[in-house]
Amino acid sequence: MADYRVYVGARTYDVRIEKDLLLVNGDQFEFDLESINGNGLHILRDRKRNIEAYLQSNQNGSYDIQINGNHLSAEVVFGFHNQTKTSDQKTGQIKSPMPGLIIDILVNEGDHVQEGDTILIQEAMKMQMKIRTPNSGTITKIYTKPGNQVDKGVLLISIDPDDNPNR
């Protein structure tokens, strides 16, 4: 299972992808995405129609998407951070969501961050992703540095959450 939060203009979509299930803000859909030419052109399919979507990934995990001549910008982050908190979010441990290269770390130890702030940029497949903090708190430890290649699930940054009950 994987959760993605996608910002498109003023709207926010929580997309959950499980084996045979795709949920958008809790509603089930049957979309599939297929690359046509390896050059950005995709077909987004549901049961009723095929939609041509032209995707270009930019730096910082954002996409320029063209559908029927409409230009849209989408930004994807991992996880729905204001929903039921996972153990990681409780303890404020930021782990690598994918294998890839650490491009930039935007915080220093001791910095105070707000929920949703971008704290790190990771790249995989020449695609840059913003990693945002799931909770507000203070950066206690940074375990990696720009240029590092990391595996999925590796602890990158620890945050002491503002609502830490143990404090």
Next chain:
Amino acid sequence: MDMKLLIANRGEIAVRIVRTCQELDIPTVAVYSDTDRNALHTRYADEAIKIGPTKPSESYLNIPALLDACKKTNATAVHPGYGFLSENPKFGEAVEDAGMLFIGPRPHTMSIFGDKLLARKAAREAGLLVLPGPDQPLQGLPLLSQIGNNLSFPVLVKAIAGGGGKGIRLARSQDELADVVDLAREEAIAAFGDGTIYLEPLVQKARHIEVQILGDGNGKVLTFGERECSIQRRHQKLIEEAPASELSPKERDSITAAACQLGKQLNYRSLGTVEFLMDQNRQFYFIEVNPRIQVEHPVTEMVTGIDLIREQIQLALTGEMSLVQSDINPQGAAIEARILAENPEEGFIPTTGEISYLKEPGGPGIRVDSALYQGMEVTTDYDSMLSKVIAWGENRQIAINRLKRGLTEYQIGGLKTDLVFLTQILDSHPYQIGKIDTTFLDDFNPTELIPEETLTRYAAVAAALHIHKERNFQEHKEKEGINPWRQKAWQEQTNTGS
């Protein structure tokens, strides 16, 4: 006589002219600036020759460089296209002085129409109704009441050498006139090198209707009917159609006869367009003549079935017209939409970028005149018009529906264009019923073609699925070297799961 034609232009019109020449078996020479080295027109023509740097004044507006290119390639004729030097009498003169054929009006005719006040005078002498106002340029800043000629506010301050919608300012009062006069003079100097301005009354809610003519230079003038170009932004045309919607046969006859009369009076040679404004009392006023091929000529070609460039070239070659008036019988309706590298959501500011993906429309009744190709870099060095889509239908409604369909098929990746905006105009009720005038876009409220919520949800799902697949790909590659894109893993899982 053998002809070798040099096309002193770029972009879609250069491609357009090459196409006809290929059908006529006339060898062509394309010219290009530094940035246009690989442009489509250079590849479609038989030969291509560099004329200078990117800056228009050093290349496409550079008469010595163009004449030099003619000499080097042994060209025997020059087609100027539209824009650039197409209305410059000095260019036509230089081409003819060098012993070549200039495919356009006589230089003398061009100098009349290059001066808006001389043009008014010529039109009045030919018996056409001209907007009130003095035939003299504006000197200093007089009171409007002292100018006379029944002129009253609001008035347009226009450059005598104007064209392409540039150098036009509106003044609603004496105070506003004082504000804009100097500005208009400066703009005119910057754009045309001539700061002479004149006043013309503003025609409220005017319709822009123009007549296509072809003259043989000896007093014989044919008309190919009228076009309506009322959908404009910043006095520049966006959507054009033929015939004009809602004209009575009598009105049509009278406006085309007026245009031919002007052509005859001047022994007009080659293609030309006589432009009129129709006021709310359905009165036509002459405004100007464009002595060249126009951007919107394809709508006339679609309804008449006649290649205007072919007729223009053959006339220049033989001195005789191959058609008589009864050969020209417009059928159905045609509409053209201009695809611009501009963002309508932000006041039509220019957009730039590399064309990363391109899919052009096709199918019944659709024509695309374009110079786009995948990988092309769109810059602000030249005009923002990228291409044109033209639709023909048995009637106006069918043409509208086809053009909407064509614009929806058109996919241009890499930069923002006005594609969706054009579709919204065609889709709007006022446009559909032909209730259009030059102020149409002033209070136009585009309605969404696809609900915004649906569109953004598609985008969100596409982005999420894309990232998800990239992650899977990365993991699979590390483990087994499997490409999930090829596997369509998600789709198969969906199918077996349901």
